[in-house]
Amino acid sequence: MKAPFSRPSLRPYLPYRQRAAKDEGGLTAHFLGTSSVLLRDGQTSVLSDGFVTRPGILRVGAGKIVPSRTLVRAAIERLRVESLAAVVCAHSHYDHALDAPVWALETGAELVGSESTANIGRGLGLPESSLRLVRDGDTVTYGNFTLTFLDSLHSAGDHYPGTVDRPLVPPARAGSWRTGTAFSVLVSHPEGRVLLHASANYRPGALRGQQADVIYLGVGQLGRQPVEFLHRYWDEVVAETGARRVIPVHWDDFFLGLDRPLRPMPYLFDDLGTTMSRLLPLAHRDGVEVVLPLSWQRCAPLSGIARTTSPEV
Numbered sequence: 662m663k664a665p666f667s668r669p670s671l672r673p674y675l676p677y678r679q680r681a682a683k684d685e686g687g688l689t690a691h692f693l694g695t696s697s698v699l700l701r702d703g704q705t706s707v708l709s710d711g712f713v714t715r716p717g718i719l720r721v722g723a724g725k726i727v728p729s730r731t732l733v734r735a736a737i738e739r740l741r742v743e744s745l746a747a748v749v750c751a752h753s754h755y756d757h758a759l760d761a762p763v764w765a766l767e768t769g770a771e772l773v774g775s776e777s778t779a780n781i782g783r784g785l786g787l788p789e790s791s792l793r794l795v796r797d798g799d800t801v802t803y804g805n806f807t808l809t810f811l812d813s814l815h816s817a818g819d820h821y822p823g824t825v826d827r828p829l830v831p832p833a834r835a836g837s838w839r840t841g842t843a844f845s846v847l848v849s850h851p852e853g854r855v856l857l858h859a860s861a862n863y864r865p866g867a868l869r870g871q872q873a874d875v876i877y878l879g880v881g882q883l884g885r886q887p888v889e890f891l892h893r894y895w896d897e898v899v900a901e902t903g904a905r906r907v908i909p910v911h912w913d914d915f916f917l918g919l920d921r922p923l924r925p926m927p928y929l930f931d932d933l934g935t936t937m938s939r940l941l942p943l944a945h946r947d948g949v950e951v952v953l954p955l956s957w958q959r960c961a962p963l964s965g966i967a968r969t970t971s972p973e974v
Contacts, residue, residue: 665929668914674937677953679908682961688852690962691740692954694919695756696859696910698877699740700848705804707747709846709857709877710757711736711764716835718916725832726755728785733763736919739957742768746803747793750774751859752815753781753825753841756915762787773801773808777825777841784829795844805850811871813845814862816882817890845898847871853963856902859911861886863897873902875962880940881911884932888939895943905966906950912936913956923956 682689691699697710713736714729736742745768748761758778762785765772772782773793782792793801797812815822823839845868846857856873861883876899883891899907912933913923925933944951954960 663928663932666927668927669925669932669934671925671953673934674953677951679952679954679958679960682959682964687961688850688963689959690855691959692908692910692956693736694913694923694956695915696751696857696877696879698857698910699742700806700850700855702805702850702852705806706742706745707749707803707806707808707848708745708764708770709749709859710751711748711760712756712758712915713919714760715756715915715918721755721835721916726759726835727831727833728760728763730763730767732919733760733767737764737767744768745770746806747771747773747801747808749808749846749857750778750844751846751857752843753777753838754815754821755835755838757859758838759831765791774844775824775842777839780825780827781829781838784831796842807849809847809849811845811847811867812864813843813858813860813867814864815840815843816861816879817886818882847873853966855962856898856904858898861894861911863894865897868898868901871902873904874966875906875908876902876904877908877910877962879911880909880933880936881926882931883940884935891936891939892943895940899943899949900947904949906952906962907940907944908952908954908962909936909940910954919956 688702699708713732716726748764748770750758758781762782771793779792795810800809821836821839848855853874856876859879861879914926
């Protein structure tokens, strides 16, 4: 029997670790844990979530939380973010939207998401001119990046359902950051298409007709779902879009800071080993490469892929 606060080892998956990108320009990405990904092409940068405060489990469970401006500024400096066009929230839980308004305040980026995300921004003093509301099917463009927002579903067992209906002023309970709308975000760029799919769930047929080369695929809670669910999830998101590379996200223990290597969630919350044992055979079946991301490392998510999509931006 697995001890609830022990966790799977990453050792079996070391061969799948992402490789650092050579400094040759082009589209690059930095993974910041959970589903936070910084994409940039030398001219424009866009960020999903940007969750770097990562309050501890006791604080989340029994106290109140607040974004750390110090940690956001440190991340900006470490990543050498000189300008940021947009911060996009997959949904409005604290592990996605807690720090997003701070990134916008520090860089002048737009905060992009649902009305719930906008109310989180308003609570931290973001002006209306820095808020962009999007709905299912909306498309926005920043430089060579075109982002299409598609309604999705939060993974099973949503602890904080509902919406944020008024400006949210921290400190507040973690449950104050309610789901709002969950989005799957298709990022089109002249180099290819990247799907940011943060939550391990799907709306049947929602991605029909969409194409992606790479998916940052949310796998949180998949280790606790029936194997049949994972198969349907793979088919609806990966097989449906024709992706050739999958980068699992939202598997790491986000109660631990980013000053240490990423570790899987304890068995109390999930089982990454079970998830990978089911996901890898599907990837092998469909000829899809699986790459396990490392925090902070600069990588080239589209490098080496024989692209079959035809992005027009």
